Amino acid sequence: MEIERWRPKQELSEQEERIIERMKSTGKLFAFLRRHRHELFDEAFQAELETMYRQTGAGKEPLPPARMAMATLLQGYLGASDATMVELTVFDLRVQMVLDCLGHSEPAFSKGALCDFRHRLIGANMDRRLLEKSVEVAMGQQEFGWRALKSSLRVAIDSRPLEGAGRVEDTFNLLGHAARKVVACVAGLLKCSTDRVCREAGIPLLLESSVKKALDVDWNEAGQRTRALQVLIQQLDSLVQWLRRELPEQLVEEPLAGHLKTLEQLRGQDLEPDPDGGGVRIRQTVAHDRRVSVEDGEMRHGRKSQSKRFNGFKQHIAAEMELDLIVACTVTPANRPEAEATPELQKDMQRQGMEIGELYIDRGYIKSPVVESVLEQRGEVLCKPWATQNGELLPKSAFKLDMRSRTVTCPGGQRLPFKPGSVVEFDAKVCGQCPLRAECTTAQPEHGRMVRIAEDEALQQRLHKLVKSPTGRARLRERVKVEHRLAHLSRRQGRRARYRGVRKNTFDLRRAATLQNIESWQRHLESPRAQAQKTGVPSNRPVL
Structure with a gap:
């Protein structure tokens, strides 16, 4: 089966010229993508995208991958859901213009096709390749003044917190939520109602809309809180015993095995034996690597500072300082140290043939492997040092x-x-x-x-020694550029994750970084210097 390749027109139609004319102040990225889409999705890159599909000779013919990739970028730019993105291909002239479907009365693709393409993109790691392509195209422009040799790059690495999309709950609600997932799964296997499963399994607490409502105690009294916990644990034990008796074979098969594993994980991390007797109690200290959400098992507690806590993930980016391009990015659970993100960032930069000459970081990355690598290659690391304090004594x-x-x-x-x-x-x-x-x-x-x-x-x-001199302090302040990149990403994506899990949120970050790079490409291409090179007329305006 040969996949149809997207061959967008380069010349503008009269209708497209009118649309672009109306986007001089807002929506300029649509006009830019229309003019330069053939450079981003050239023949070589389209051939790479086609490798995501197996040549089986059967099944529904896939839509042009490059066109679907462009639609995925537009979806990230507009912040649209899959369903909304499908409809935009019908009534939004800007989207129609970029996707080359002006005048079409039917959607360019279905919601299922868009979702399937995203899964393929993630499964084949082509979202990383899309980010790399945006870097390649931008660096290939003369307006960037890019050096032929990709050595001695000035790279800055930084992170920002990302609140997870999963619901964060306390111990009672976590256990109740996990138990509901088990009951719902069993009801599906037995083709009966969840109410019936709850009654037969001996866990009537789940018949109410919430576990706490069913327990109906004064939560300010420690004694009632303890008794409520014992009731919940007894009914959870009853549920597990009933499953072992009624469904022994399904206990080791998915999806029931996964739901039971989640329930056991939550019990193990949030409960501990009561030293005063009487069974178990809620753990007095936070368990290592504590799971905070049933729906998103990869979310974790995190701290941006001593006073600022969050639940979810950390986004990490590596940005080239001179060109305002994000060259690599990744996502980690919120409780993981910054140093753990750098091997992935470094690997992605090495894939692009990049070597770091100057590395700008904050102290969270000082123990990372990338620091050792830069120093071994006789590069320079710039970071604010740890303060040497010893009270009133000699430091x-x-x-x-x-x-x-x-x-x-x-x-x-x-x-x-x-x-x-x-x-x-x-x-x-x-x-x-x-x-x-x-x-x-x-x-x-x-x-x-x-x-x-x-x-x-x-x-x-x-x-x-660096921080003691004005010149050194000025060099350290240059790291603010990567903070600006993160601020732009925060504005584009918001503070809350769009997806669940590390991998899908890595995809979303790479998509946002790709759009960021395209905007940097656009800004340099439309700069006074670039316009002067294009027209041959010198510009007296300063280039910022």
Whole structure:
């Protein structure tokens, strides 16, 4: 089966010229995509997109993948649902113009076709390729002034919180929600009502609209809260025992096995044995890697700062500093450290033949593998260093560290060797006779001053030296560019995830980053410098 290839016209029709004329102030991206869609979806890239489909010779003929990819981009730009996007291909002239279906009275595709294409795009990792293509096309423009050699790139990495799409619930509601999923699944297998399953399985709490309503206790009283928990656990046990007796074979088959696994996971993470007897109680501390949502099992608790908490994911992007292009991005659960995202970002940049000459990060990424890689290649890492504070005593910065000889000298002149990742303790007798002891340490007389040497002490020393000079501080402030990229993504996507799970939200981030790159391409192409190159007339306007 040969897949039909999209061959959009390059010349504008009279109707398209009138539409574009009306989009001088708003909707300019539609006009830009209409004029440059053939560059983004050239023959080579269309051939790549076609590899998502198997040549079986049977089944419904797929729509042109490039056209579906363009529709997916427009959907992200408009923030439209699948159903709305289908209708827009009928009554929105801007969408019709870009998709080359002006005058059509029928939708360009169905809701199922759009959903199927998105799944194919994700399954084949072509959403990553779409982002890479936007970088390639933009970098190929003379307006960007791109160097032929892709080395010594100035790259900044940063992240932003993303609230998950799944509902976050407390322990009672989590357990009740998970149990309802089990009951609904069983009702489907037995082809009966959920009410019947609840009665036969001995879990009448689920007959009410909510578990807490069914328990009907004063939640401010600890005793009633404890008794309510015991009632809920007894009925959950009754449900599981009934399933083992009535449906032993289905317990190990999907989807019932998955729902039961979720229920057991929630019980294990949120409950613990009661030391006073009486069964179990709600866990007093938050369990490691705690699941917070039944519908989205990958959402996690996270912190953007000591005071700002959120539930969901973290979006990470790597942006080229000079060209305002996002070259790689990924998503992680909210509780994972920033360093865990960098291997994926680095791999995506290496796929594009990019090497980092200058890396701009915040302190959350300082322990990441990409930092080690940049330093090994004799690149430069720019990051605000950790503050060296010691109350009113002499700080670590008062000690002279010689990284070549690996020695540390205290303000009093005592000199000792050190190893990275160790703690140096100065001689107690020498410290006891030092006139600076009272200013240096409050240790007991039998101990001297201690200084902790970090594993990356050499890097930390360079960063401290950098932040002390006006030029260095100015260089550190350049990282604000990646923060601007994140702000634009936040405006485009909002603060809440559109999809559930890490992979689908990675797709959504890559789509938004692709649109961001296209807008950067448009901005550079329409800049005074580019217009001057195009017309041959010098421009006196400054290029920002």
